[in-house]
Amino acid sequence: MKKALLLIDLQNDFCNGGALAVPDGDAVIAVANRAMATCRQRGMPVAASLDWHPADHRSFAVNVGEKVGASGMLDDLPQTWWPVHCVQNSHGAELHPELEKHGIQRLIYKGVHTNIDSYSAFYDNGHRSQTELDAWLRAQDIHALVIMGLATDYCVKYTVLDALGLGYGVEVVADGCRGVDLAPGDSQRALEDMRRQGAKLITLSDLA
Numbered sequence: 001m002k003k004a005l006l007l008i009d010l011q012n013d014f015c016n017g018g019a020l021a022v023p024d025g026d027a028v029i030a031v032a033n034r035a036m037a038t039c040r041q042r043g044m045p046v047a048a049s050l051d052w053h054p055a056d057h058r059s060f061a062v063n064v065g066e067k068v069g070a071s072g073m074l075d076d077l078p079q080t081w082w083p084v085h086c087v088q089n090s091h092g093a094e095l096h097p098e099l100e101k102h103g104i105q106r107l108i109y110k111g112v113h114t115n116i117d118s119y120s121a122f123y124d125n126g127h128r129s130q131t132e133l134d135a136w137l138r139a140q141d142i143h144a145l146v147i148m149g150l151a152t153d154y155c156v157k158y159t160v161l162d163a164l165g166l167g168y169g170v171e172v173v174a175d176g177c178r179g180v181d182l183a184p185g186d187s188q189r190a191l192e193d194m195r196r197q198g199a200k201l202i203t204l205s206d207l208a
Helices: 028-044 133-139 154-165 186-197
Strands: 003-008 046-051 071-073 077-080 106-110 145-151 169-178 200-202
Touching: 003 028, 003 154, 028 145, 028 169, 046 154, 077 169, 106 133, 106 169, 154 169, 154 186, 169 186, 186 200
Parallel strands: 003 046, 003 145, 046 106, 145 169, 169 200
Antiparallel strands: 071 077
């Protein structure tokens, strides 16, 4: 079964000093680089998703008069209000400078529509529209994914669950993920949710 590596949102704003920094998020970059090196040896393609929000995105707390971290509804969907992050063409939206970008064959942009968020690299949060990811994978006859990145309890989790729903085999590189943990334990619960739904939890050493 042909596999691909999928890197989730390894962007400046989710790393140290970023607008929505994930604790210890920078540690994922070295894991991603080693994973890409292994994939090159095996002929596995690599894709990377990027949060790519317009400046007026309504998931940003400041744009809707809400407090960061609070919850509400956006276009009839549950929404956490976030600080401004990963604005299109900004420094914060760029891939981390230490990520070996030459190893990436495809970039997948998500969160591009003003009125709906998109945690998953496959769909927006309402499954109303798809990104290019599924079509790109199927065009290359890829049926299994190795997934890692930021953040465990949001974009990694929702990408994994959508991948499973679309029929892909999924392995999650657990030591290549870090979480937001707005509530303590969210990241561990997310990993367990992914495992229960059919994902296999692995480590970088298992990939190597």
